[in-house]
Amino acid sequence: MGSNMAEAHPVGFQWVMEAKARGAKVLHVDPRFTRTSALADKHVPLRAGSDIAFLGGVINHILSNDLDFREYVQAYTNAPFLVGEEFADTEDLDGLFSGYDPETGTYDTSTWQYENGFPEDSVEGERHREQSAGEQHGSGGPKLESGTGIATDETLQHPRCVFQILKRHFSRYTPEMVERICGVSREDFLEVCRAWTSASGREHTAALVYSVGWTQHSMGAQYIRAGAIIQLLLGNIGRPGGGVLALRGHASIQGSTDIPTLYNLLPGYLPMPDSRHADKRDYVESIRGTHQKGYWHNADDYIVSLLKEYWGDAATEENDYRFDYLPRIDGDHGTYRTVMDMIDGKVFGYFLLGQNPAVGSAHGRLQRLGMANLDWLVVRDLTMIESAEFWRNAPEIETGEIVAEQCRTEVFFFPAASHVEKEGTFTQTQRMLQWRDRALEPRGDQRSELWFIYHLGRILRSELAGSTDERDRPLLDLAWDYRTEGDGEFPEPSADDVLRRINGVDLTTGELLDSYQQLTSDGTTAAGCWIYSGVYAGGVNHARNRTARTEQDETALEWGWAWPANRRVLYNRASADPQGRPWSERKKLVWWDAERGEWTGHDVPDFPKTTPPEFEPEYGESGPGALAGDDPFIMQADGKAWLFAPSGVADGPLPTHYEPHESPMPNLLYGQQGNPARKVYGREDNPSNPSPPESGGDVFPFVFTAARLTEHHTAGGMSRQLAYLSELQPALFVEVSPQLAAERGLENLDWAHVVTSRAAVDARVLVTERMRPLRLDGRVVHQVWMPYHWGPSGKVDGDVVNDLLGVVLDPNTMIQESKVATCDIRPGRRPRGRELLDYLAEYRRRAGVTVETGTHVMTADTTASDTTGPRATAPDATTQDATAQGTTDREEDA
Amino acid sequence: MGVSDWIRSWPVYRQLTGADRLGRGDAAASPKSREREPRTADADRVAASVCPYCAVGCAQNVYVGSDDAGERVLQIEGNPDSPVSRGRLCPKGSASKQLVTGDHREERVLYRAPYGTEWQELDLPTAMDMLADRVLDARRKGWQETDADGKPLRRTQGIASLGGATLDNEENYLIKKLFTALGAVQIENQARI
Numbered sequence A: 001m002g003s004n005m006a007e008a009h010p011v012g013f014q015w016v017m018e019a020k021a022r023g024a025k026v027l028h029v030d031p032r033f034t035r036t037s038a039l040a041d042k043h044v045p046l047r048a049g050s051d052i053a054f055l056g057g058v059i060n061h062i063l064s065n066d067l068d069f070r071e072y073v074q075a076y077t078n079a080p081f082l083v084g085e086e087f088a089d090t091e092d093l094d095g096l097f098s099g100y101d102p103e104t105g106t107y108d109t110s111t112w113q114y115e116n117g118f119p120e121d122s123v124e125g126e127r128h129r130e131q132s133a134g135e136q137h138g139s140g141g142p143k144l145e146s147g148t149g150i151a152t153d154e155t156l157q158h159p160r161c162v163f164q165i166l167k168r169h170f171s172r173y174t175p176e177m178v179e180r181i182c183g184v185s186r187e188d189f190l191e192v193c194r195a196w197t198s199a200s201g202r203e204h205t206a207a208l209v210y211s212v213g214w215t216q217h218s219m220g221a222q223y224i225r226a227g228a229i230i231q232l233l234l235g236n237i238g239r240p241g242g243g244v245l246a247l248r249g250h251a252s253i254q255g256s257t258d259i260p261t262l263y264n265l266l267p268g269y270l271p272m273p274d275s276r277h278a279d280k281r282d283y284v285e286s287i288r289g290t291h292q293k294g295y296w297h298n299a300d301d302y303i304v305s306l307l308k309e310y311w312g313d314a315a316t317e318e319n320d321y322r323f324d325y326l327p328r329i330d331g332d333h334g335t336y337r338t339v340m341d342m343i344d345g346k347v348f349g350y351f352l353l354g355q356n357p358a359v360g361s362a363h364g365r366l367q368r369l370g371m372a373n374l375d376w377l378v379v380r381d382l383t384m385i386e387s388a389e390f391w392r393n394a395p396e397i398e399t400g401e402i403v404a405e406q407c408r409t410e411v412f413f414f415p416a417a418s419h420v421e422k423e424g425t426f427t428q429t430q431r432m433l434q435w436r437d438r439a440l441e442p443r444g445d446q447r448s449e450l451w452f453i454y455h456l457g458r459i460l461r462s463e464l465a466g467s468t469d470e471r472d473r474p475l476l477d478l479a480w481d482y483r484t485e486g487d488g489e490f491p492e493p494s495a496d497d498v499l500r501r502i503n504g505v506d507l508t509t510g511e512l513l514d515s516y517q518q519l520t521s522d523g524t525t526a527a528g529c530w531i532y533s534g535v536y537a538g539g540v541n542h543a544r545n546r547t548a549r550t551e552q553d554e555t556a557l558e559w560g561w562a563w564p565a566n567r568r569v570l571y572n573r574a575s576a577d578p579q580g581r582p583w584s585e586r587k588k589l590v591w592w593d594a595e596r597g598e599w600t601g602h603d604v605p606d607f608p609k610t611t612p613p614e615f616e617p618e619y620g621e622s623g624p625g626a627l628a629g630d631d632p633f634i635m636q637a638d639g640k641a642w643l644f645a646p647s648g649v650a651d652g653p654l655p656t657h658y659e660p661h662e663s664p665m666p667n668l669l670y671g672q673q674g675n676p677a678r679k680v681y682g683r684e685d686n687p688s689n690p691s692p693p694e695s696g697g698d699v700f701p702f703v704f705t706a707a708r709l710t711e712h713h714t715a716g717g718m719s720r721q722l723a724y725l726s727e728l729q730p731a732l733f734v735e736v737s738p739q740l741a742a743e744r745g746l747e748n749l750d751w752a753h754v755v756t757s758r759a760a761v762d763a764r765v766l767v768t769e770r771m772r773p774l775r776l777d778g779r780v781v782h783q784v785w786m787p788y789h790w791g792p793s794g795k796v797d798g799d800v801v802n803d804l805l806g807v808v809l810d811p812n813t814m815i816q817e818s819k820v821a822t823c824d825i826r827p828g829r830r831p832r833g834r835e836l837l838d839y840l841a842e843y844r845r846r847a848g849v850t851v852e853t854g855t856h857v858m859t860a861d862t863t864a865s866d867t868t869g870p871r872a873t874a875p876d877a878t879t880q881d882a883t884a885q886g887t888t889d890r891e892e893d894a
Numbered sequence B: 001m002g003v004s005d006w007i008r009s010w011p012v013y014r015q016l017t018g019a020d021r022l023g024r025g026d027a028a029a030s031p032k033s034r035e036r037e038p039r040t041a042d043a044d045r046v047a048a049s050v051c052p053y054c055a056v057g058c059a060q061n062v063y064v065g066s067d068d069a070g071e072r073v074l075q076i077e078g079n080p081d082s083p084v085s086r087g088r089l090c091p092k093g094s095a096s097k098q099l100v101t102g103d104h105r106e107e108r109v110l111y112r113a114p115y116g117t118e119w120q121e122l123d124l125p126t127a128m129d130m131l132a133d134r135v136l137d138a139r140r141k142g143w144q145e146t147d148a149d150g151k152p153l154r155r156t157q158g159i160a161s162l163g164g165a166t167l168d169n170e171e172n173y174l175i176k177k178l179f180t181a182l183g184a185v186q187i188e189n190q191a192r193i
């Protein structure tokens, strides 16, 4: 779901086909019929943006028919844990959970806590809204004060146990509701339920694959939570052939999160310190509870080792390892916020390092206007991309909004070295690092990012040498003594040396570390990214392991290196039953070897090696030692997988169906229309199309979605310049159904233009039955789909599809909702120049769009008396625009 | 050529008598195609690499040769040893030779002055020095020592960065490290998008 794997991850898709050939059933639930659907056993189209309603239906089907893998659920999830009495569900509050503050649009999560689990020091209000809560809490989820001593009911009967809460929460997600909200027939829905639930139990597993068709929503994190709940109920996590597989979109996008260039993270999912942290102790205590279980309890080891790598000898115990050198965040500093700050004149310099936001980010116009209001811009790329030349080829040149002679931004373009001209590691989608050898030297001024940053740092440090300004100390004390190769003033820094220091070193012996378990908080280890510790175990660069697949078993532990500790399946302790025996012979992966007293198997066990299955920690124990023998989820504060998230998620402990920010449909389940915690920006330059209960939505009656093609790559900087790829996909097009084409007078291969309150975009029409109008709740919904790879430069050019989108974000990840919006489509080309601006203004006027549109996020009526059952009032089709309403959703990108 | 040689050169004869009974390989090859060599045959060396496009991480073999103009990439192929890709590459991966050798690649630093309408060339060391000055200036202009309550922030809001997801881990590491030491916090990546 939310993935077009055959198109976007084609070589990976060979394994799906291989599984199919061996008898696996492949189901594709996705708005559009794609290359993936064509190869699946069954394709089920659904309305874009309605996935949680569908998944909630599956959860309800499992729970009301007792189809969960009970032994797994009881032992390995938090199903038996009791939640405190103050918790109120969406069932009680018309689509809101307890703790909602309508003023700030945020949740105080303190009422979501377990009984007896001490609440975390809930920091809420505007601050919480501004921060990216999910990532803020690291990969292991947020802290609990105590991982032991939580009240439980092993029979799963207590009304406040997670299992019963789950059951009640999803009880209204019936097949009828799925049909009305998603447009999926009952037969199709039940066929998916049957297939999915049959791949469960000791002998069977199912894998769930998603891509950015799930993440790029105003509740993207909750889409994934919903998928994960199903996989947990069916016992499909930590087992071979199971899992929730996130297909990431770029060569090292996984690496860019692990070793982040993200505002709210330090390497290894440690949060960036914020202004509340007076010192390192405060910081560490905000990451972990004193008595919580698992490896996040050792956060102090990880941060001290990082500080030692950053500041070397200057970081000592006496000076708190220079924790004070870290800059503090105190809100949203994400890329979209920053671009608005550029427009508002608050940002002066901008680096684009291999990124082309003028085409590739949502709301391209906002991006380009931001770039046009800087002191300086640096663009480093292989080729001349749109973001470097916005001052002469942006669409705003034509409309007169950007005039080169009046644009003050100074632009530096630095040509980059390609992937074969430098060495280093990418981390691919399964957390596997693969080292690339350098094939040859780059030409002319082409340089790696490593070179660029290393020498920029070197020059800055020499310019500031001798400075007495306290502000310059972090830079002057920085450990910047990486090994270099070659001579002269500008030698190439050694990527190998950087990787060694990422892996970590024992400072007392100078030896490379073998594992993150060796890290300490006493200043004797330095490691740049704790989860990557072990990539250089034994002094060997394991990312460079290249034992041929024919020379090893199918787990292929000798090809590359996967974090953590080369474990290929995360939480694989769950591949054995509570007693430590494989669930079945054919689903064997990791098990307890009683004779040798250790965990063993085909994969590297993701569990303390010698903790026996029957081990029970003392009450009040903490850290890895507090993990019971049947606590497979070793990064979780209680050792269990969370069906219900007592904290750490900004928009609710359970996934709930809300309509997208822009939707033609009212929410049929609750009075609350959209995600009540989504991040909206009501600005003149960021208008929204209206959605129920607002009027005017009929001006943009169709649902818009965009995705990737095999033959191009994201913003096109690496594909539109290539003759082969340009020839394969030469032009921007828009897919519409024959019915919509007839309704709007669109001719196959003729021009049409798609319109939102932000932009109008030209494309060739492709009339195809791949787009199917959906009948739901008495109306027909049409979807409009576009690939988004084009821009004004390159061998093949076209309008920028991302210009159609506005900025509205998921409150957990601060990722934009770009997989669903509303739009209009008209035959013929769009107006040009000034006339385009008038044309868009007229659309906004007709729809009644103001800066307020879409910003009143709370629509629930928490006082209403009829909130105990599904909303009796079906929307009256006669009062809505009963003509076409459209939608789509889709995979792609991050 | 004698008669028997002539007969033996017939594809059908070779197909019936040789190992290639289906006539899809050697039996069907003309002398001309037999003399042909793959372009990889001229390679001086082969470097092991990874496709720079999507996150599947298909393994590549990069064939490097040289001529008067210096070293160049002759071909990029899938590496059959990989347990991920088994030697396969999709259209993008297969086109990556063009990505690295195409004439779209810029070789020189270019500079557009404020209010300028054209690019001009700049030498690399000069550009780096100019940039260093500007970084310090923007950092100063956007500096925030404390928040309204006097709590330390020690940061600048004057500098932002957005990186692509084709950067190496080692590169991302240095980017985050340098910018953090400078006090810049708006350091972002495609991963947010």
Ligand code: SF4
Residues within 6 Å of the ligand: A009, A010, A011, A012, B051, B052, B053, B054, B055, B056, B057, B058, B085, B088, B089, B090, B091, B092, B093, B094
């Ligand atoms: S060859 Fe295709 S599938 Fe493989 S990594 Fe490259 S882009 Fe992805």
